[in-house]
Amino acid sequence: MSFLDLPSPGTGLIRFSWQATAVFTITAVAAVIGPDWLRWPAVVVALVLFAVGIVTMLWAFAVAVRRSRVDAIGVGGLYLGMGSSPRSVRQHLLGALVLQVVVGIVSASIRPFTSLAFGTLVPILGIGLMGLWAARHGEFEPTDRPIDTDTET
Numbered sequence: 001m002s003f004l005d006l007p008s009p010g011t012g013l014i015r016f017s018w019q020a021t022a023v024f025t026i027t028a029v030a031a032v033i034g035p036d037w038l039r040w041p042a043v044v045v046a047l048v049l050f051a052v053g054i055v056t057m058l059w060a061f062a063v064a065v066r067r068s069r070v071d072a073i074g075v076g077g078l079y080l081g082m083g084s085s086p087r088s089v090r091q092h093l094l095g096a097l098v099l100q101v102v103v104g105i106v107s108a109s110i111r112p113f114t115s116l117a118f119g120t121l122v123p124i125l126g127i128g129l130m131g132l133w134a135a136r137h138g139e140f141e142p143t144d145r146p147i148d149t150d151t152e153t
Contacts, residue, residue, distance in 0.1 A: 056128030063135035084138035097126030
């Protein structure tokens with residue numbers, strides 16, 4: 001499979017994951033090798049991606065809660081795609097996540113005790129996007145028990 005041959009459905013989430021990772025990587029590398037003023041754009045990018053990651057994680061959780069009436073959804077299947085996502089989707093989304101982790105840790109390690117430490121928060125985006133993909137498009141086993149929505153008290 002080619003890097004540009006994105007699996008569908010959920011192509012937009014996968015594309016956004018790689019685009020956000022690229023922007024984060026570029027700003028982090030520029031902040032490490034460039035002048036000190038380049039740290040500010042890196043911090044802004046890292047915090048924006050962290051905030052988007054929080055929103056996507058909560059969005060994924062809300063979608064999964066709705067689906068849990070009929071599907072048995074586990075945390076590993078939701079946020080890591082284990083057993084719920086095709087291999088190509090996991091390769092793309094978890095590949096971007098791994099790159100986010102590496103860039104965040106390496107850039108913060110090269111310039112310790114600086115604002116580049118905020119880059120270690122960016123992998124929340126990768127986890128959130130994997131969760132959102134799995135919540136919307138993942139295949140889960142059906143629940144063992146039917147959930148009655150019309151309970152009488």
